[in-house]
Amino acid sequence: MLFRPNPSLGVPIYLQLMEQVKHAIETGAVRAGEQLPGIRPLAEQLVINPNTVAKAYRELEHEGIIELRHGAGAFVVPRERSRKATDALRAAQSIVASAVHSLRARGLTDDEIRRLFEADLAGLAGAGRKSRTGGDRG
Amino acid sequence: MADSTAGGILTIETIDLRKQYDGGVEAVRGLNLRVPAGSICGFLGRNGAGKTTTIKMLLGMTRPTAGSGRVFGLAIDDLVSSVAIRRRTGFVSDEKDLYDSMDAGDLIRFTARLFPKWRADLEQQYLRRFEIPLSARVRTLSRGGRTKLALLLALCRGADLLILDEPTSGLDPAATEEVLQALVAHVAAAEGTVFFSSHQIAEVDQIADRVAIIDKGRTVVEGALDDLRERYRRVQFVFDADAPAVPDLLAQSTGIQRVRRSGRVLSVLTNGSADAIIDRARALRPVSVDVATVTLKEIFLETVTAEDSGA
Numbered sequence: 160m161l162f163r164p165n166p167s168l169g170v171p172i173y174l175q176l177m178e179q180v181k182h183a184i185e186t187g188a189v190r191a192g193e194q195l196p197g198i199r200p201l202a203e204q205l206v207i208n209p210n211t212v213a214k215a216y217r218e219l220e221h222e223g224i225i226e227l228r229h230g231a232g233a234f235v236v237p238r239e240r241s242r243k244a245t246d247a248l249r250a251a252q253s254i255v256a257s258a259v260h261s262l263r264a265r266g267l268t269d270d271e272i273r274r275l276f277e278a279d280l281a282g283l284a285g286a287g288r289k290s291r292t293g294g295d296r297g
Numbered sequence: 298m299a300d301s302t303a304g305g306i307l308t309i310e311t312i313d314l315r316k317q318y319d320g321g322v323e324a325v326r327g328l329n330l331r332v333p334a335g336s337i338c339g340f341l342g343r344n345g346a347g348k349t350t351t352i353k354m355l356l357g358m359t360r361p362t363a364g365s366g367r368v369f370g371l372a373i374d375d376l377v378s379s380v381a382i383r384r385r386t387g388f389v390s391d392e393k394d395l396y397d398s399m400d401a402g403d404l405i406r407f408t409a410r411l412f413p414k415w416r417a418d419l420e421q422q423y424l425r426r427f428e429i430p431l432s433a434r435v436r437t438l439s440r441g442g443r444t445k446l447a448l449l450l451a452l453c454r455g456a457d458l459l460i461l462d463e464p465t466s467g468l469d470p471a472a473t474e475e476v477l478q479a480l481v482a483h484v485a486a487a488e489g490t491v492f493f494s495s496h497q498i499a500e501v502d503q504i505a506d507r508v509a510i511i512d513k514g515r516t517v518v519e520g521a522l523d524d525l526r527e528r529y530r531r532v533q534f535v536f537d538a539d540a541p542a543v544p545d546l547l548a549q550s551t552g553i554q555r556v557r558r559s560g561r562v563l564s565v566l567t568n569g570s571a572d573a574i575i576d577r578a579r580a581l582r583p584v585s586v587d588v589a590t591v592t593l594k595e596i597f598l599e600t601v602t603a604e605d606s607g608a
Contacts, residue, residue, distance in 0.1 A: 166502035166503040167497065167498075167499055167502050167592055167593070167594065168590070168592070168593075169526060169589075169590035169591050169592040170526065170590055171522075171523040171526045171527060172523070173523060182433075187340050198485070199485040199486070202481055202485050203481055203482055203485060206474060206478050206481055206503060206504060207481070207503060207504060208336075208337050208481065208484065208505065208506040209481065209484055209485040210335065210336065210484075210506045211506060211523070214523070239433070262475075274519060274587075277589075278587055281588055296333055
């Protein structure tokens with residue numbers, strides 16, 4: 160399992176980690192009932208603060224995505240709609256990939272493309288929403 | 298947002314700590330630190346900002362002239378309690394000053410005898426991981442080798458707190474990562490606490506959960522890194538014509554750190570509500586509004602230079 164938060168992004172690392180765990184579940188890289196890496200090994204592997212990993216796991220549990228079993232670790236909660244969500248996400252990925260491809264073909268840099276996406280998401284969401292971007296998958 | 302230290306035990310706490318040297322130089326002039334147990338706190342500041350003086354005061358190596366400081370709840374300016382502080386603290390100095398004429402293995406055995414809580418298991422683990430040549434004279438070790446040896450000695454003595462003065466300065470990226478990994482492991486393993494000064498904002502970003510930025514002897518930013526990342530925003534407005542001057546916007550919105558006007562662009566750095574600023578600016582009819590997250594590096598540069606040109 161490959162989580163790769165980017166510490167210098169300006170987005171809290173725990174939010175990035177949450178997004179990446181969700182993404183791993185949505186793409187099927189981790190499946191319902193399977194175990195996520197422990198807090199300590201994951202912190203040491205990614206060389207990030209263990210409190211950050213713990214916070215991400217707590218928030219994911221709060222959102223009902225994983226379950227923390229005392230002493231046993233973190234497990235992905237089974238979901239009925241996970242299959243459907245996986246399909247939808249795969250389809251969306253190919254839309255994004257082709258959009259990025261054609262923007263690059265027009266000579267835009269990755270940074271410009273990223274900003275355009277972020278600006279558009281921020282615009283659609285209106286001024287009232289707190290931005291919760293994460294997961295820098297280039 | 299509630300501060301993550303709420304209710305937790307503070308390993309380090311200073312209140313308005315000051316240090317004036319005999320020559321009259323005030324190296325530290327109002328330092329407020331709060332480092333909870335089990336956290337990694339990155340201590341950032343420019344050269345001469347007061348980082349090393351702060352560390353020396355925490356370790357009882359120099360006495361504060363005003364204010365108060367506690368480590369493990371013990372007063373740092375009391376001779377007796379300062380001995381107790383040092384007994385529970387591993388220190389890696391900027392110079393990595395070690396006994397140069399010993400070989401690495403002798404130095405480890407010599408140090409181990411001084412500390413009853415010496416962790417032989419960790420010693421074996423870090424000898425393997427750091428690949429320290431035991432028979433080499435300490436003075437012949439590379440900078441990375443010296444740092445790793447100093448870190449091994451600090452980690453294995455069973456200290457609750459590690460204080461490190463620029464532990465990764467002069468190290469290559471691979472050695473830097475090994476050092477950072479050891480610090481993470483120290484906190485992950487046994488609720489240890491780490492306080493380290495650095496010029497490398499990227500490594501503070503990577504492993505710290507708290508940060509303190511010191512400028513000219515004063516704390517200018519202090520808190521949980523995630524709180525800072527969530528609070529700080531840069532709001533950028535673009536106008537049809539030259540960006541207007543906006544004194545009202547400044548007066549009414551809290552948390553504004555910096556305002557820049559450049560041609561048609563108005564850029565506002567805030568640690569308050571970006572939405573409130575956008576609402577207020579609506580009357581000015583900007584043609585575009587962007588809200589961007591702010592990196593720790595930007596926070597550092599803005600707070601430190603702002604202080605520089607301002608007061």
